[in-house]
Every structure is written in C-alpha cells, then in structure tokens.
Amino acid sequence: MRKIWVSVFLSCILLVNARAHSALIEGNHFHSNNQDVVIKTEKVAGNVYVLFGQGGNIGVSSGKDGILMIDDQFERLADKIKAALKELGSDKPRFLFNTHWHGDHSGGNTVFGADSIIIAHTNVRKRLMTPNSGGRESKPFAAIGLPIVTYDAGLSIHFNGEEVRAVHFPNGHTDGDSALFFTGSNVVHLGDDFFAGRFPFVDLNSGGSVEGLGRNISELLKQIPSDAKIIPGHGAVSTLNDLKNYHQMLLETTCIVREKMKTKSLDDIKKEGLPEKYKDWGTGFIKTDRWIETIYNSYSAKMEKK
Numbered sequence: 586m587r588k589i590w591v592s593v594f595l596s597c598i599l600l601v602n603a604r605a606h607s608a609l610i611e612g613n614h615f616h617s618n619n620q621d622v623v624i625k626t627e628k629v630a631g632n633v634y635v636l637f638g639q640g641g642n643i644g645v646s647s648g649k650d651g652i653l654m655i656d657d658q659f660e661r662l663a664d665k666i667k668a669a670l671k672e673l674g675s676d677k678p679r680f681l682f683n684t685h686w687h688g689d690h691s692g693g694n695t696v697f698g699a700d701s702i703i704i705a706h707t708n709v710r711k712r713l714m715t716p717n718s719g720g721r722e723s724k725p726f727a728a729i730g731l732p733i734v735t736y737d738a739g740l741s742i743h744f745n746g747e748e749v750r751a752v753h754f755p756n757g758h759t760d761g762d763s764a765l766f767f768t769g770s771n772v773v774h775l776g777d778d779f780f781a782g783r784f785p786f787v788d789l790n791s792g793g794s795v796e797g798l799g800r801n802i803s804e805l806l807k808q809i810p811s812d813a814k815i816i817p818g819h820g821a822v823s824t825l826n827d828l829k830n831y832h833q834m835l836l837e838t839t840c841i842v843r844e845k846m847k848t849k850s851l852d853d854i855k856k857e858g859l860p861e862k863y864k865d866w867g868t869g870f871i872k873t874d875r876w877i878e879t880i881y882n883s884y885s886a887k888m889e890k891k
C-alpha cells in the first residue's frame with residue numbers, strides 16, 4: 586500500500602511541471618441534428634484516409650485490394666459515407682472494423698454489413714446483441730449488422746500491401762476497445778481511447794475505467810512510432826506528442842481529483858474545478874464537471890469493489 590502511495594505522490598510531483606495543451610479541436614461530434622452533415626475526406630499517410638462527419642472518426646485503407654473501413658458513424662449517414670468511399674475507390678468495403686460498440690462508431694453496420702465482413706473484439710459483438718447494453722436504451726442489432734469475425738487479444742489483416750494489426754486494450758473507454766496499427770503507412774487509429782485535446786468519455790457502464798484508460802495510453806505511447814500519424818476517435822489527426830499531452834492530462838487531473846476525494850465531496854470538488862490550463866479540454870462533449878465526476882465515480886467504484 587505504501588509503495589503505491591509513494592508512486593502516486595511522485596507522479597503528482599512530476600506532473601506539476603507538465604506543459605498545458607492548448608489545442609482546441611473543432612467540435613463536430615455528438616450533435617443530435619444531422620441534416621447538414623458533410624463528410625470530409627482527408628489523406629493521413631500511405632494508404633490511409635480519415636473521414637470526418639458526425640460521430641467517431643472513420644479510418645479508410647484504400648488500394649489495390651479495395652477498401653477497409655474503421656468505424657461507420659450512424660446508419661442515417663450511410664449514403665453520404667458511401668459517396669465519400671466511392672471517391673476513394675469503392676462504396677463497398679471488403680472489411681469493416683468496429684473499434685468499439687458505441688452507436689456513433691457502429692451505427693452504419695446494418696447498411697454496410699450487406700457487403701462487408703465486420704470485425705471487432707468479442708465484447709463488441711456481445712454488447713451489440715444485448716438489449717440496453719451498458720444501461721443505454723438500445724435494441725439488439727439485426728444479424729446483418731453484427732461483427733462476424735471476432736477476436737480476443739490481437740488480429741492481423743493483410744491488406745493493400747501492409748499488415749493492419751488490431752490490438753485489444755482492455756477496460757479503457759469500454760471493455761471492447763481496439764487500436765489499429767497500419768504498419769506500412771505508419772498510421773494508428775485509436776478509437777475512443779483517444780479524444781484529441783479534450784476530456785474523454787469513459788463509459789463506466791460498459792466496462793470502461795479511468796485507471797485502465799491511463800494504463801492503455803501509457804502502453805500505446807511505448808508501441809507507437811514517434812513519427813506516426815494518429816487518428817483519434819474524436820478530434821483532428823494527431824501526433825505522438827499530442828497523445829503524450831493527453832496522457833499527462835489524464836494523470837494530472839486524476840491525481841488532483843483523487844487527492845481531493847480523501848477529504849471532499851463530489852460537489853465541492855466540482856465547485857473548485859480544475860486548473861485554468863485545462864479549460865480548453867472541457868470545451869468538447871465532456872465538460873469539466875462531467876470529467877471530474879467520471880474520475881470520482883471510476884475510483885469510487887474501484888474502492889467499493891475491494
């Protein structure tokens with residue numbers, strides 16, 4: 586116990602000198618109205634493109650073998666996404682990978698499943714089959730929208746001249762998160778384990794945990810090459826340095842809230858807020874209050890389990 590305390594204390598001290606991350610990412614996600622959604626295509630590197638629309642960022646590998654798509658936003662946007670894919674070669678991806686089960690990443694499955702082989706972590710399929718999974722109002726997906734290839738630890742797709750390596754990172758954003766490494770193009774899609782320049786949504790009801798997320802990002806920082814391009818689940822295409830800043834933010838804000846949890850109520854901690862340098866991080870989907878609450882609940886749940 587003492588050992589853990591010392592390491593928490595040390596990491597708190599180290600973090601005091603952390604640089605503030607000031608990137609403000611344009612907020613184009615989670616809006617409820619989709620009438621004017623425009624799908625914007627951006628080349629990332631090598632074979633890989635990213636499509637921005639509404640919901641999670643879509644990664645696309647385009648080349649001689651066809652299209653592999655990572656995530657598919659919402660069903661109602663499928664026609665617009667198909668039009669964007671056609672520009673890249675074909676509107677019928679051979680493979681569709683879901684980084685996790687949330688509807689803004691898997692909603693198009695019921696359309697794309699007609700032509701594509703859907704792949705995901707085992708828990709994604711389970712959650713898509715379960716009514717009201719994670720305490721959300723949801724109906725089980727029809728068979729056509731379910732992943733038909735599932736994996737537990739890792740899986741490779743050899744496509745468009747490179748190995749696309751999927752790796753499961755447990756209990757971060759949810760319990761079914763995958764990161765995808767485009768090993769030749771030097772691009773990584775991190776799904777919702779990474780919200781670029783913003784406080785993340787951690788789905789505690791779907792097996793997510795703030796501690797687990799910090800651990801996953803720390804592991805990813807070791808695995809991702811320093812010059813790789815990173816596609817976050819939400820926000821602009823980023824660098825390893827951006828991911829480092831995000832990790833620093835996770836550790837430091839967690840430290841602050843956990844310290845206060847020893848003597849203060851959640852309401853009081855929220856009233857005190859977080860240091861000014863984190864103001865911009867709270868301008869996305871997850872505001873500062875909600876982030877404090879997430880850390881509080883994640884660590885309270887952990888204490889209750891003991």
Ligand SMILES: [Zn+2]
Binds near residue numbers: 690
């Ligand atoms: Zn998500």
